[in-house]
Amino acid sequence: ILLPAALFGCIVHPKIVRDDYDQRAATIRSMGVLAPDIEFYDVTFGGIREKNDVSSEQANQNVVDAIKDTLAARGFEVKVIKREGERKQTLEEIAGLFEAIAWSHRAHGQGAAPKDIFPHKAASFDYSVGPITEILDAYHVDSLILVAGGGQGNGFLLRGGAVILIALVERTGALLWYEIQARQDGAFQTNDLRDSNSVRSMIQAMFETMPAVHK
Numbered sequence: 579i580l581l582p583a584a585l586f587g588c589i590v591h592p593k594i595v596r597d598d599y600d601q602r603a604a605t606i607r608s609m610g611v612l613a614p615d616i617e618f619y620d621v622t623f624g625g626i627r628e629k630n631d632v633s634s635e636q637a638n639q640n641v642v643d644a645i646k647d648t649l650a651a652r653g654f655e656v657k658v659i660k661r662e663g664e665r666k667q668t669l670e671e672i673a674g675l676f677e678a679i680a681w682s683h684r685a686h687g688q689g690a691a692p693k694d695i696f697p698h699k700a701a702s703f704d705y706s707v708g709p710i711t712e713i714l715d716a717y718h719v720d721s722l723i724l725v726a727g728g729g730q731g732n733g734f735l736l737r738g739g740a741v742i743l744i745a746l747v748e749r750t751g752a753l754l755w756y757e758i759q760a761r762q763d764g765a766f767q768t769n770d771l772r773d774s775n776s777v778r779s780m781i782q783a784m785f786e787t788m789p790a791v792h793k
Contacts, residue, residue: 594703594756599789602748603721608655609746610719611645612669614638615661618771619730621738627730637729637771641742644774644781645723652785659717668713675707676724679753680743706751714749721754722747729771737762740771742780746788757784 596602618633642658649656661669682705710722724747729740739762746755759780761769770776 595789596703596752596754599754602752603746603754606720606748608657608719609649609721609723610657610659610714610717611642611723612673612725613658613660614641614725614727615673616641616725616727616729616771618728621730621732633772637777640771640774640777641725641727641781644778645725645744647778648781648785649723657717657719659713665713665716672707672710672713672722673724673726676745677726679705679707680726680758703753703756705753707747707753708751709749710747710751711749721749727771731770738770740769740776740780742784744784755788757787759784
């Protein structure tokens, strides 16, 4: 669901924010970025997509660096939380739930085809990955930034591009804000997750839709 075949060419979602965002986000001073697992694929002349581990690692690093810099510029303390150690399973479950939520909202909420829209999904933004108090306390942060995405290079008759999904999650597990961008390569523009400048442009544009937290 996170790769170009599913999202390139779709309408990019407008900002999506909980109705009680201001109240819930008021105490957030620090954010933990859960290390993403973004996959980058090369495309062969025959149109076969093959995962490139080196490019995937570079894509993940570019995304994390861009998020850290963007949030730091907004005055937040930022920590990167790796999916390892005694809490690895819990962190993986949180990431998996976020991906499931992202697909559900894409399929039945804002941006979905009219025939697929579930009215209650389109009318409000009310999703949760479950309580994350244990994780926040363990890493001494007030909230989590969850990230998913994917990308691919250009192939024969197939344009490359990138997809990034980001959410801000508070202590109860509620998603306070969610944004997605899907950018396809154009004739005069490359949107490549291996390129730090391309990634930074996407990340900065996404966080511009996150409402300011009134401190």
